[in-house]
Amino acid sequence: MRKVLIVQSEMKHYRLAFFEGLYKALQRDGIVLTVAYSNSNTLQAERKDRIDLQPPIGKRVKGRWFFGRFIYQDVWEDVLASDLVIVGSEVKFLINPAIMTMSALGLKKVAFWGLGPNRHPDRSPMTEWFKQHFFTWVDWWFAYTESIADYLKSRGMSPDRVTNVQNATDTAELKQLISNISEEEVEEAKIALTGQSSSRIGLYCGFIGAIKELPFLLEAARSAKKKCPEFHLIIVGDGPDRVQLQREIEHEPWIHYVGFKNHEQGAIYYKMADVFLLGGTVGLAVVDCFAAGLPLIATVLNTHPPEISYVKHGHNGLLVAHDVQAFTDSILNVLFDPSLMERLRRGAHESGNQYTMEAMVENYRVGVHKCLAMRKSASSSFARESLTRTAND
Template sequence: MRVLYLTEEAISFSDAMVRGGAIHVRNVVTGLRDRGHDVTLLDWNDAPERPFQLSVSPRTRFVDGPLRTLGHAVRIGDRRNVDVIVSKTRKTYLPGLFAARRLGVPHVVHVGSSLDPPVEGLRGRLDLASFGARLRAPHDGYLVVCAHIGDQLRERGVAPDRIFDVRNAVDVDRFHPDRVPTPLADRFRDQLPADDGLVVGFVGGLQPYKGLDDLADALERTERDWHLLVAGDGPDRDRLEGRFGQQATFLGSVPYEQIPALYHEFDAFALPSHTEGLPRVVLEAQATATPVVATRVGGVPEVIEDGGTGLLCDPHQPADLADALDRLTPDAGERDRLGRQGRAAVETEFSWPALYERYERDLRQVIE
């Protein structure tokens, strides 16, 4: 296949990246190329690093970026005689569609986040409305990361035969229970709790919808003390640091190559979100055999069987979250069992090679 892949993110092939979406783009582009496909990446980047990476450097993200993407996509697609255009991010959805129509090839969008996230203020409502309008455009295919998002698209009138569940993926060799590819740096290790108590971890952006206030309430209810270790940053950090006090350590942004080692410091991983697509952090925790406590939102129940490969509770329910953590405290046996079964659940179906196969199969179907 000859694929033109569009994203508004700047993709690096040499430096470590933190954002899951950018990591997804890099891995899919290189993975499909390794499997013999001619994939060209068009990203928004001042310093492209690969011959197949043809970047634009927009002056603004709202008008100039999409227009430059459209012009470049038409020229590149025509020159390389592409079979399909894939648009990964929302600001490339319409430029990708218009370019595909100009070239006479199908257009596919990647949808990796829930279609009904909680929003605040006029700007948030306008952004969500814009997202919905872009999805209602006549795309030829929708690559979704979980069945939940597929259901949301069908409810909005998208034909079922245009929806393809490629799922998310995790590097099961890098995230592994028995080995750490890169040791944790001293600047982070020095901040780890000094005692031998139980540590619950969180990795992600510090946003209200991540439910960390619920986790704070839950930790006040648990029978045994837990210390929270947070890797991530965001607008809620200062407030949350005050809320948790001495019960939590906030590491800030942690380079992605350090994240596998960090999971080995957790006795459990918590994701108390109010909304999600299919969060990669859950797959990462499971791949390292770290027991997961998460909420029943988005695609999370598709990868966690409650009581089998992790523990689930309803969102906005701190008491249920506390009960789940208490279930892990009596001894290490339950934590080990959930961790092992979580690892077994992801190491085949949610590996990157399995995702590449799904991408190949679904793109071929759209093209044909």
């Protein structure tokens, strides 16, 4: 049986269902998948979103972090035993130079999986410049989104060596939980939380940290509250800024911070909400948002992860200038315009049916098959050409 190895620095809870689904899909095709991962660094551990992926799918390996930024993982036995090795393109993976050399020499099929350029605000421009020179040193790419696939092609990656994975989370459970909640339950929950069933609800669900710009969201919510007295803001999540958030809103009873909730606990908030609000970076939260049929109101930032491409202005949400007044006006426009609300909800539902875990598993499975079927002589030649082209840049 052919063997595929995926290397992750750590295991996130939102990847569990994906790896389980991909393992089963590849197993039916006679392919064995192993996912090797290690421990979180100090910063990532604060997110409290790590989980273990049980054998035979998951394999926890020793990992050593250097300067809290770079990781060396003891995966060589699995690398040598695999027909295809898939790893992130980030500079943090210290095994990458050796693995890419193996690809260039025709010794191993190697693929990158990820978001390509990282626009996170704390990223080093030098690191990103360095990384981009090596994007095409591998045999295949599993790109998060179509926008990333297009970017890779513009960097010289052959179109027939790129798979658009269509990055998503497992929303099936959330959809089912929401559909099981009756309107009577929603009304009761609204009254219990806000004091009245006619409250208009803005929902934020995600990381409680600087990149989500919660102070910006709070300022816009306060402005919206002045013109829409029945407006309430619900905040779901956890993170390093949790205590600061609680302190800031302690005298504003219409802002409800409810802490971290899993899908089962959080479904009621998605069901009662009118809009989903994000003032900072938009990531995979957009997938849950659309699964719930909620319009997303977000701002235009150059630090957004690639999933921002799922948001189509005027169809499933609104993308407005990163300005408190513009964000406030957008909230009020949606709340006060039933036809706009209905159109955006309809678009969100359509997108929720498009960006699913099932589609992601199938896209990835097809990409694995195409990569394994590729002639190694051709792929190694491509890798050598990439090496030469990069050296001449």
